[in-house]
Amino acid sequence: MRYGLIFTAVMAALTLAGCEGNSSDSKGSSSPETTTIGTASSKRTGRDWDEIKATGTLKWGSDDSGGAPFEFRDPKNPSERIGFEVEIADELAKRLGVKIEFVQTEWVNLIPALERGDFDMAMSGVEITEAREKSVSFTKPYYIFLQQLVVRADEKSISYLAECKGRKVGTLSASAAENILKATEGVTPVGYDDNVRPYEDLALGRVDAVLLDLPIAVWYAKPNAKLKFAGEPFAEGKYGIAVRKNAPALLQQLDSALSEMHKDGTMKKIYEKWNLWNDAQKQLH
Numbered sequence: 602m603r604y605g606l607i608f609t610a611v612m613a614a615l616t617l618a619g620c621e622g623n624s625s626d627s628k629g630s631s632s633p634e635t636t637t638i639g640t641a642s643s644k645r646t647g648r649d650w651d652e653i654k655a656t657g658t659l660k661w662g663s664d665d666s667g668g669a670p671f672e673f674r675d676p677k678n679p680s681e682r683i684g685f686e687v688e689i690a691d692e693l694a695k696r697l698g699v700k701i702e703f704v705q706t707e708w709v710n711l712i713p714a715l716e717r718g719d720f721d722m723a724m725s726g727v728e729i730t731e732a733r734e735k736s737v738s739f740t741k742p743y744y745i746f747l748q749q750l751v752v753r754a755d756e757k758s759i760s761y762l763a764e765c766k767g768r769k770v771g772t773l774s775a776s777a778a779e780n781i782l783k784a785t786e787g788v789t790p791v792g793y794d795d796n797v798r799p800y801e802d803l804a805l806g807r808v809d810a811v812l813l814d815l816p817i818a819v820w821y822a823k824p825n826a827k828l829k830f831a832g833e834p835f836a837e838g839k840y841g842i843a844v845r846k847n848a849p850a851l852l853q854q855l856d857s858a859l860s861e862m863h864k865d866g867t868m869k870k871i872y873e874k875w876n877l878w879n880d881a882q883k884q885l886h
Contacts, residue, residue: 646716646845646847649849649851650848650854657700658701659702659722660704661702661704662714662722662724662725663706664707664708664795665682665684666708667795667796668684668708668726669684669796670819671685671726671816672684672687685872685874686724686725689868689871692858696858696862697854702720706719708795711723712727716737721848723843726817729841737843739843740844740855740859741856741859741885742840743841743863744839745838745882745884746816746840747834747836747837747881748778748781748812748814748838749813749815750812750830750831751800751811751813752803752811752828752831753804753806754826754827754829756809760831761831761832762781762788767789768788768789768809769808769809770811771791771792771808771811772790772812772813773793773796778812779792781812781836782812796813796821797821799813800821800825800828803828819877842855842859863886868882
Protein backbone atom coordinates (compact mmCIF):
# COMPACT_ATOMS: atom_id res chain seq x y z
CA MET A 602 0.00 0.00 0.00
CA ARG A 603 2.86 2.31 0.87
CA TYR A 604 4.43 1.77 -2.58
CA GLY A 605 1.03 2.27 -4.17
CA LEU A 606 0.62 5.60 -2.44
CA ILE A 607 4.10 6.70 -3.51
CA PHE A 608 3.38 5.70 -7.11
CA THR A 609 0.09 7.63 -7.05
CA ALA A 610 1.81 10.72 -5.62
CA VAL A 611 4.57 10.60 -8.22
CA MET A 612 2.06 10.27 -11.07
CA ALA A 613 0.04 13.17 -9.71
CA ALA A 614 3.16 15.31 -9.52
CA LEU A 615 4.13 14.43 -13.08
CA THR A 616 0.62 15.18 -14.29
CA LEU A 617 0.66 18.59 -12.53
CA ALA A 618 4.07 19.39 -13.98
CA GLY A 619 2.81 18.45 -17.43
CA CYS A 620 -0.17 20.77 -17.02
CA GLU A 621 2.07 23.61 -15.89
CA GLY A 622 4.39 22.94 -18.81
CA ASN A 623 1.46 23.08 -21.22
CA SER A 624 0.29 26.30 -19.60
CA SER A 625 3.76 27.78 -19.93
CA ASP A 626 3.96 26.67 -23.55
CA SER A 627 0.59 28.26 -24.20
CA LYS A 628 1.75 31.59 -22.75
CA GLY A 629 4.99 31.30 -24.64
CA SER A 630 3.19 30.81 -27.93
CA SER A 631 0.78 33.68 -27.28
CA SER A 632 3.53 36.16 -26.45
CA PRO A 633 4.73 36.55 -30.04
CA GLU A 634 1.12 37.07 -31.13
CA THR A 635 0.69 39.79 -28.52
CA THR A 636 3.94 41.39 -29.61
CA THR A 637 2.91 41.21 -33.25
CA ILE A 638 -0.43 42.81 -32.50
CA GLY A 639 1.28 45.54 -30.50
CA THR A 640 3.72 46.20 -33.32
CA ALA A 641 0.94 46.32 -35.90
CA SER A 642 -0.96 48.72 -33.68
CA SER A 643 2.05 51.02 -33.38
CA LYS A 644 2.44 50.98 -37.14
CA ARG A 645 -1.15 52.14 -37.47
CA THR A 646 -0.63 55.16 -35.18
CA GLY A 647 -2.46 58.11 -36.65
CA ARG A 648 -4.51 58.39 -39.83
CA ASP A 649 -3.84 58.56 -43.54
CA TRP A 650 -5.91 60.36 -46.17
CA ASP A 651 -8.73 57.82 -46.58
CA GLU A 652 -9.67 57.98 -42.91
CA ILE A 653 -9.27 61.76 -42.78
CA LYS A 654 -11.52 62.16 -45.81
CA ALA A 655 -14.10 59.76 -44.33
CA THR A 656 -14.31 61.77 -41.09
CA GLY A 657 -14.26 65.08 -42.97
CA THR A 658 -11.78 66.67 -40.54
CA LEU A 659 -8.07 67.38 -40.92
CA LYS A 660 -6.37 67.83 -37.53
CA TRP A 661 -3.69 70.52 -37.54
CA GLY A 662 -1.15 70.66 -34.71
CA SER A 663 0.36 74.07 -33.99
CA ASP A 664 1.28 76.52 -31.22
CA ASP A 665 -0.56 79.82 -31.05
CA SER A 666 1.33 80.95 -27.93
CA GLY A 667 3.47 83.82 -29.13
CA GLY A 668 3.10 82.44 -32.63
CA ALA A 669 2.82 85.62 -34.69
CA PRO A 670 2.82 85.97 -37.62
CA PHE A 671 2.26 82.21 -38.07
CA GLU A 672 -0.83 81.65 -35.91
CA PHE A 673 -1.93 83.65 -32.89
CA ARG A 674 -4.97 84.99 -31.10
CA ASP A 675 -6.54 88.05 -32.69
CA PRO A 676 -5.95 90.95 -30.26
CA LYS A 677 -9.30 92.41 -31.30
CA ASN A 678 -11.10 89.09 -30.90
CA PRO A 679 -9.16 86.59 -28.73
CA SER A 680 -11.58 83.80 -29.57
CA GLU A 681 -10.28 83.84 -33.16
CA ARG A 682 -6.90 82.75 -34.51
CA ILE A 683 -5.19 84.70 -37.25
CA GLY A 684 -1.86 84.45 -39.06
CA PHE A 685 -0.47 83.51 -42.46
CA GLU A 686 -0.42 79.80 -41.61
CA VAL A 687 -4.03 79.98 -40.46
CA GLU A 688 -4.91 81.23 -43.93
CA ILE A 689 -2.80 78.51 -45.55
CA ALA A 690 -4.48 75.83 -43.43
CA ASP A 691 -7.95 77.15 -44.24
CA GLU A 692 -7.16 77.18 -47.96
CA LEU A 693 -5.74 73.66 -47.83
CA ALA A 694 -8.87 72.40 -46.09
CA LYS A 695 -11.06 74.11 -48.67
CA ARG A 696 -9.20 72.53 -51.58
CA LEU A 697 -9.15 69.09 -49.95
CA GLY A 698 -12.84 69.24 -49.10
CA VAL A 699 -12.46 68.84 -45.34
CA LYS A 700 -12.77 70.96 -42.21
CA ILE A 701 -9.68 72.05 -40.30
CA GLU A 702 -9.41 71.28 -36.57
CA PHE A 703 -6.73 73.19 -34.65
CA VAL A 704 -4.88 71.21 -31.95
CA GLN A 705 -2.89 73.47 -29.61
CA THR A 706 0.52 71.94 -28.86
CA GLU A 707 3.72 73.44 -27.46
CA TRP A 708 6.16 74.05 -30.29
CA VAL A 709 8.93 71.88 -28.87
CA ASN A 710 6.48 68.95 -28.63
CA LEU A 711 4.99 69.19 -32.12
CA ILE A 712 6.98 66.39 -33.76
CA PRO A 713 6.61 63.88 -30.87
CA ALA A 714 2.87 64.63 -30.68
CA LEU A 715 2.54 64.16 -34.45
CA GLU A 716 4.31 60.79 -34.27
CA ARG A 717 2.01 59.82 -31.40
CA GLY A 718 -1.04 60.47 -33.56
CA ASP A 719 -2.43 63.49 -31.70
CA PHE A 720 -3.11 65.20 -35.04
CA ASP A 721 -2.60 64.65 -38.76
CA MET A 722 -0.15 67.39 -39.69
CA ALA A 723 2.18 69.85 -37.95
CA MET A 724 2.51 73.35 -39.37
CA SER A 725 3.94 76.06 -37.13
CA GLY A 726 7.08 77.40 -38.74
CA VAL A 727 8.59 73.91 -38.56
CA GLU A 728 11.93 74.01 -40.33
CA ILE A 729 12.82 71.15 -42.65
CA THR A 730 15.99 69.58 -41.25
CA GLU A 731 17.79 66.29 -41.80
CA ALA A 732 17.26 65.34 -38.17
CA ARG A 733 13.48 65.79 -38.41
CA GLU A 734 13.29 64.01 -41.75
CA LYS A 735 14.48 60.85 -40.01
CA SER A 736 11.26 60.68 -38.00
CA VAL A 737 8.61 62.45 -40.13
CA SER A 738 7.93 63.32 -43.77
CA PHE A 739 7.71 66.89 -45.05
CA THR A 740 5.68 68.41 -47.84
CA LYS A 741 7.37 70.59 -50.40
CA PRO A 742 8.52 73.83 -48.78
CA TYR A 743 5.85 76.50 -48.53
CA TYR A 744 8.10 79.34 -47.34
CA ILE A 745 11.81 80.23 -47.55
CA PHE A 746 13.15 82.11 -44.53
CA LEU A 747 16.41 83.57 -43.22
CA GLN A 748 17.78 84.12 -39.72
CA GLN A 749 17.99 87.59 -38.19
CA LEU A 750 20.21 88.65 -35.29
CA VAL A 751 18.68 91.30 -33.01
CA VAL A 752 20.40 93.39 -30.31
CA ARG A 753 19.49 96.31 -28.07
CA ALA A 754 19.20 99.68 -29.79
CA ASP A 755 22.20 101.10 -27.92
CA GLU A 756 24.45 98.08 -28.68
CA LYS A 757 27.51 99.10 -30.71
CA SER A 758 29.82 96.10 -30.41
CA ILE A 759 27.64 93.47 -32.13
CA SER A 760 26.91 93.65 -35.84
CA TYR A 761 27.02 89.93 -36.72
CA LEU A 762 26.86 86.57 -34.94
CA ALA A 763 30.61 85.97 -34.58
CA GLU A 764 30.79 89.08 -32.39
CA CYS A 765 28.54 87.36 -29.86
CA LYS A 766 31.44 85.27 -28.58
CA GLY A 767 31.29 85.14 -24.80
CA ARG A 768 27.70 86.42 -24.88
CA LYS A 769 24.28 84.92 -24.20
CA VAL A 770 21.99 84.72 -27.21
CA GLY A 771 18.29 83.91 -26.85
CA THR A 772 16.34 81.77 -29.28
CA LEU A 773 13.47 79.30 -29.61
CA SER A 774 14.31 75.87 -28.22
CA ALA A 775 14.65 73.04 -30.77
CA SER A 776 14.72 75.53 -33.66
CA ALA A 777 17.11 75.88 -36.57
CA ALA A 778 18.37 79.09 -34.95
CA GLU A 779 19.30 77.18 -31.81
CA ASN A 780 21.26 74.69 -33.93
CA ILE A 781 23.21 77.57 -35.45
CA LEU A 782 23.99 79.00 -32.02
CA LYS A 783 25.16 75.63 -30.71
CA ALA A 784 27.52 75.36 -33.68
CA THR A 785 28.94 78.86 -33.12
CA GLU A 786 32.07 78.81 -31.00
CA GLY A 787 31.97 80.85 -27.80
CA VAL A 788 28.25 81.63 -27.95
CA THR A 789 25.97 80.60 -25.06
CA PRO A 790 22.49 79.74 -26.38
CA VAL A 791 19.53 80.49 -24.12
CA GLY A 792 16.45 78.54 -25.15
CA TYR A 793 12.84 79.68 -24.76
CA ASP A 794 9.55 77.93 -25.42
CA ASP A 795 7.97 80.88 -27.27
CA ASN A 796 8.96 83.77 -29.54
CA VAL A 797 7.99 86.61 -27.20
CA ARG A 798 10.16 86.25 -24.11
CA PRO A 799 13.54 86.21 -25.90
CA TYR A 800 12.95 89.78 -27.08
CA GLU A 801 11.53 90.83 -23.72
CA ASP A 802 14.64 89.50 -21.97
CA LEU A 803 16.87 91.18 -24.54
CA ALA A 804 15.27 94.56 -23.82
CA LEU A 805 15.75 93.94 -20.09
CA GLY A 806 19.41 93.00 -20.53
CA ARG A 807 19.04 89.37 -19.52
CA VAL A 808 20.52 88.20 -22.83
CA ASP A 809 22.87 90.04 -25.17
CA ALA A 810 21.18 89.21 -28.48
CA VAL A 811 18.41 87.13 -30.03
CA LEU A 812 18.61 84.94 -33.13
CA LEU A 813 15.31 83.87 -34.69
CA ASP A 814 13.68 83.45 -38.09
CA LEU A 815 13.26 86.70 -39.98
CA PRO A 816 9.41 86.60 -40.01
CA ILE A 817 9.49 86.43 -36.20
CA ALA A 818 12.04 89.24 -35.92
CA VAL A 819 10.03 91.43 -38.27
CA TRP A 820 6.91 90.93 -36.17
CA TYR A 821 8.31 91.20 -32.63
CA ALA A 822 11.62 93.08 -32.83
CA LYS A 823 11.36 95.57 -35.67
CA PRO A 824 8.50 97.62 -34.11
CA ASN A 825 10.30 97.74 -30.72
CA ALA A 826 12.25 100.99 -30.34
CA LYS A 827 14.47 99.35 -27.71
CA LEU A 828 15.77 96.81 -30.26
CA LYS A 829 17.44 96.81 -33.67
CA PHE A 830 18.53 94.38 -36.36
CA ALA A 831 22.24 93.51 -36.31
CA GLY A 832 23.57 92.93 -39.81
CA GLU A 833 21.83 91.34 -42.75
CA PRO A 834 19.69 88.19 -42.51
CA PHE A 835 21.52 84.92 -43.25
CA ALA A 836 21.31 81.10 -43.17
CA GLU A 837 18.45 80.25 -45.54
CA GLY A 838 15.98 77.61 -44.44
CA LYS A 839 12.59 76.27 -45.48
CA TYR A 840 9.29 75.62 -43.72
CA GLY A 841 7.32 72.48 -44.53
CA ILE A 842 4.23 70.71 -43.26
CA ALA A 843 5.21 67.60 -41.30
CA VAL A 844 3.18 64.37 -41.51
CA ARG A 845 3.82 60.87 -40.20
CA LYS A 846 5.89 58.47 -42.25
CA ASN A 847 2.87 56.16 -42.49
CA ALA A 848 0.66 58.78 -44.17
CA PRO A 849 1.97 58.92 -47.77
CA ALA A 850 -1.48 59.58 -49.26
CA LEU A 851 -1.98 62.62 -47.03
CA LEU A 852 1.47 63.88 -48.01
CA GLN A 853 0.55 63.58 -51.68
CA GLN A 854 -2.73 65.46 -51.18
CA LEU A 855 -1.01 68.30 -49.33
CA ASP A 856 1.79 68.55 -51.89
CA SER A 857 -0.71 68.77 -54.73
CA ALA A 858 -2.74 71.49 -53.00
CA LEU A 859 0.37 73.51 -52.08
CA SER A 860 1.60 73.36 -55.68
CA GLU A 861 -1.73 74.68 -56.93
CA MET A 862 -1.65 77.49 -54.36
CA HIS A 863 1.80 78.58 -55.51
CA LYS A 864 0.94 78.38 -59.21
CA ASP A 865 -2.36 80.26 -59.03
CA GLY A 866 -0.95 83.08 -56.89
CA THR A 867 -2.82 82.25 -53.68
CA MET A 868 0.38 81.93 -51.66
CA LYS A 869 1.71 85.23 -52.94
CA LYS A 870 -1.51 87.01 -51.90
CA ILE A 871 -1.29 85.54 -48.41
CA TYR A 872 2.37 86.51 -48.01
CA GLU A 873 1.82 90.01 -49.34
CA LYS A 874 -1.02 90.48 -46.85
CA TRP A 875 1.34 89.59 -44.01
CA ASN A 876 4.33 91.52 -45.43
CA LEU A 877 6.23 88.27 -45.97
CA TRP A 878 6.57 88.20 -49.74
CA ASN A 879 10.06 88.48 -51.22
CA ASP A 880 11.87 87.30 -54.33
CA ALA A 881 13.08 84.12 -52.61
CA GLN A 882 9.51 82.79 -52.63
CA LYS A 883 9.54 82.71 -56.44
CA GLN A 884 11.64 79.55 -56.18
CA LEU A 885 8.66 77.68 -54.74
CA HIS A 886 6.10 75.95 -56.97
